[in-house]
Amino acid sequence: MPARIFLLNFQDNVTDNNAGCASKKLHGCAMSSQRLMLPLSKRCPRGFFSPEYRGKFMRIECKACHKFYTLPDDRLPHGKVVSFPCPACKGKITLDLRIQEEKPDASGDRLIFKPLTEEAESDLSSDDLKKRIIKRINDLPPMPKVLFKAREVLSDSNSSFKDISKIIETDQAIAAKILKVANSAYYGLSGMVSSIHQASVVLGYQTLEQVITMVSSSSLLGKQLRGYGLQAGILWKHSLGTAIASRLIAKLRAPSLENDAFSAGLIHDAGKLALDPHVLSKRREIDSFLRDKSPSFLEAERHVLGFDHTEIAHDLSQKWKLPENHAAAMRYHHTPGEANGNLLAHIVHLADHIAKQSGYGSGPGFDNQPVHAESLEKFKLKSENLEEISGQVKASVEEITASLN
Numbered sequence: 001m002p003a004r005i006f007l008l009n010f011q012d013n014v015t016d017n018n019a020g021c022a023s024k025k026l027h028g029c030a031m032s033s034q035r036l037m038l039p040l041s042k043r044c045p046r047g048f049f050s051p052e053y054r055g056k057f058m059r060i061e062c063k064a065c066h067k068f069y070t071l072p073d074d075r076l077p078h079g080k081v082v083s084f085p086c087p088a089c090k091g092k093i094t095l096d097l098r099i100q101e102e103k104p105d106a107s108g109d110r111l112i113f114k115p116l117t118e119e120a121e122s123d124l125s126s127d128d129l130k131k132r133i134i135k136r137i138n139d140l141p142p143m144p145k146v147l148f149k150a151r152e153v154l155s156d157s158n159s160s161f162k163d164i165s166k167i168i169e170t171d172q173a174i175a176a177k178i179l180k181v182a183n184s185a186y187y188g189l190s191g192m193v194s195s196i197h198q199a200s201v202v203l204g205y206q207t208l209e210q211v212i213t214m215v216s217s218s219s220l221l222g223k224q225l226r227g228y229g230l231q232a233g234i235l236w237k238h239s240l241g242t243a244i245a246s247r248l249i250a251k252l253r254a255p256s257l258e259n260d261a262f263s264a265g266l267i268h269d270a271g272k273l274a275l276d277p278h279v280l281s282k283r284r285e286i287d288s289f290l291r292d293k294s295p296s297f298l299e300a301e302r303h304v305l306g307f308d309h310t311e312i313a314h315d316l317s318q319k320w321k322l323p324e325n326h327a328a329a330m331r332y333h334h335t336p337g338e339a340n341g342n343l344l345a346h347i348v349h350l351a352d353h354i355a356k357q358s359g360y361g362s363g364p365g366f367d368n369q370p371v372h373a374e375s376l377e378k379f380k381l382k383s384e385n386l387e388e389i390s391g392q393v394k395a396s397v398e399e400i401t402a403s404l405n
Helices: 126-139 145-154 161-168 172-182 196-221 234-253 255-266 271-281 283-292 297-305 309-319 324-332 343-357 373-379 383-404
Strands: 004-009 056-061 068-072 081-085 092-096 100-104 111-115
Touching (some): 126 297, 126 309, 145 161, 145 196, 161 196, 196 383, 234 255, 271 297, 271 309, 324 343, 343 373
Antiparallel strands (some): 004 056, 004 111, 056 068
């Protein structure tokens, strides 16, 4: 029976008079001789331990007796399936460490990992697999609460710079990043902004909302996506490039959508975050399709899984309670002609293409897709317009990325 696995970031040294244990079995006392154990909410039969280790731990629950055990993450054979007897009930605990999905716990202080179930995904129909993925959308990290609170304040015509400053300052990590970005060369304010209130006044509501959205999503979009073959930071740069290009297109042809275009462009590929573990598990079939039938990864997703990352993105947008025009842009950024006239979908489609042409691709099999003539015609954009926007994207992505590092 599969066990539940939790990966913990241990930050505080803990001492206890019961430190130490003679047992060397693979359970909560397994590494006591190295003094690496984490005390659990349910006391190990042999007592608590005094860790000095500051790394990551896996907290394992036996599904049979519901006892918890803790193991240092770096001692586990990742990429393999391991089994061992539960010290309490002697039942078999099996850990599938080949593919994992991560999410933060309620406090946001740790990551919880869930292994694949024993049921092979290849045995599921496309509809059942999609239902499973949608159900697990809740396992994805949420956007920071400060983002949604800030948007509420910014949309209130009676709000003040003081109001928005108070909201942002409730999250010091976000506030620090906002100040770094505000002082970047991209905004031309290097060294001039020393407080959130000052940033609000100098940048203005619209630009401030863009900055908040950007820094709030940087960690989420910066993750490695093994299924898509993307190293950490690649999807983030592509998303940022698409956001900047979206804003510039809107500024030229649809000024009222400038702010929405930036936000929609930034999160247009968020569906890949939810789909990545499943793409990884089907990677052999996907590679075969790409090699023998089509170079399009989007078509490979549809053929192998029965749906693609844009469909999952639409469901994800509902979890994040995004406006419907944002949801449509995420759903149709590869097929804007199906968006029933949604301008954001056309803007993000063009911006996605520009970001790729600027050197910020979204992975093998996605960078070779043609731009839709309908989108170019809708905004009367010519090649020189695209080249000019591309030049600005190249400079801006590097400046902003540098400010966040």
